[in-house]
Amino acid sequence: PCCQRKKKKKNMCLFSSCVPEFWGDIAKDFFWKTKHAGQFLDYNFDVTKGEIFIKCMEGASTNICYNLLDRNVNEHKLGDKVAFYWEGNEPGDELTVTYRELLRRVCQFANVLKSQGVKKGDRVSIYMPMVVELVVAMLACVRIGAVHSIVFAGFSAESLCERIMDSQCSLLITADGFYRGDKLINLKLIADEALQKCRDKGFPLQRCIMLKHLSKEAEETPLGSQSPPAKRACPDLQVPWNPEVDLCWFTLLCGVSDECEPEWCDSEDPLFILYTSGSTGKPKGVLHTVGGYMLYAATTFKLVFDYQPDDVYWCTADIGWITGHSYITYGPLANGATSVLFEGLPTYPDVSRMWEIVDKYHVSKFYTAPTAIRLLMKYGSEPVQKYKRQSLKVLGTVGEPINPEAWQWYYTVVGEKRCPIVDTFWQTETGGHVLTPLPAATPMKPGSATFPFFGVVPAILNESGEELEGPSEGYLVFKQPWPGVMRTVYGNHQRFETTYFRKFPGYYVTGDGCRRDEDGYYWITGRIDDMLNVSGHLLSTAEVESALVEHEAVAEAAVVGRPHAVKGESLYCFVTLTDGVTYSCSLEAELKKQVREKIGAIATPDYIQNAPGLPKTRSGKIMRRVLRKIARNDRDLGDVSTLADSSVIEQLFQNRCCTAV
């Protein structure tokens, strides 16, 4: 692409010449109510030159919901095409939703939101399981110009409360409950607890719309055409109800019109907020805007998965994460694709479930995470080979570096060496893929995310901020924006600048380490900040530490990552207890519970070690580098001359935790 042309001057803007050619042509495939007037993409990436900003097609107006649904139904005549095959947790629990039906449901629910007073620019929190109504809720927000903030349904009440308050939401949408495998999650109970916490902190949210998912009554058919799935019914579910706040999704829909004029939004109006862990411990509300995100999610989906109209695409992520936003909802629907929307787990009711679903729906493009591959690998090839998988054409991976063994298994066993693997590197912040192969076009190297996507210009910097040429290793940064990059941290633009732009002025800093080989391939080496990647989910060590020290028995805590065969990294926690407290199994269980309750199950500590002393420098800084080695039982500690008291090290090695708690 023109963007990859050799630049003459350092930091020269390439966009002026190539953006109108490349992204401008793509923008023509979308509907714009009004055209943009100024530059296609305007930006400043250099903190020393003023405020950081990125603007794409500012002044143009559109509505993403209109582009995703109305145009596909009316202009592209895809009304009868399946948008989603919903596959429930329980095999046999299924629904089919066409583009026309989805549009009708979205319009109806958009009218419900309006009747509840939700207006353009208002924030709406969504805390739901993987059901079609989650897509309906998000697109209904988009239709009326409201900003959705989806909170993964595995997060705790505390985490939900924090996100509701930070985004100053005016409404919460949730569900009664759901099953993850055979485990019942009473979501409404958690949502209520979160709302109580909000009230206690002076933020009384007035309205909560609840979808009856498990406790559905027979006549309340969810999406019209089919009989209600029987297997997920859970008549015993206890659903607390507060008539002053709670509203029933189905009751609200009664008699509501299924026509709703879209709200035309500026290309730079906010589209959604999605929280991601921050190294200070407080999650950051990553804000994406309308126009650029739409172009980027749609184009990366189309090219990276080589999308063809007869494809059946399946991304196994949860919509509560960015992968689900960009590559379950926005990217596929923008292309008129048919997707599988899966509520369950890869191991329920057995470890063949994924391949059973692939055969059932003839999935051709499949996108999952290395952690899922490693989990299934443990059971060997037999559960995979029970199913034919002939429909598969492209396999994708995302979330963390994929180790060569997992890559080979995915390629050989799952894809039978027929299917290219697209190892897609990106972040909540990037909105879509930034380093990725194009299937069958880019020669693959197992474990490498290969090359930048069109218009993305990476660089590798050393500690002094100098760009390294040729084969090298250092900080992965980007030199200029692409349409889908985040615009700010919601409510805290300064944090946006500090986190991503202050360390190396002129560059967006990813926080990842990276190596470039002699062929120019990029290899992500992992996070270089205090973040951990557990099963493809980023967690900040500071967040887990603060959850631990909130327990009265804990005086100090330090959390590091320890390699884990399935999860990639596991959480190894060192805790120093307050004077007079003795360490016990029950305390350990309490601490584990404490972290689950504060953050969510994904942050549950794997190892907790009683650490009467922690290795600190003379200035009192904890030496995490040393703790990482202790957690791994690696005695090659390197230089420890700055330690204030080196005797703690031997003590910590002796008391190492060998088995997970």
Ligand code: PRX
């Ligand atoms: O460390 C990188 C890792 O996941 C981080 C982004 O996490 P999050 O914002 O939660 O988004 C995950 C889904 C896009 C990155 O900074 N990461 C993501 N994809 C890859 C990866 N590391 C290596 N290879 C990848 N393909």
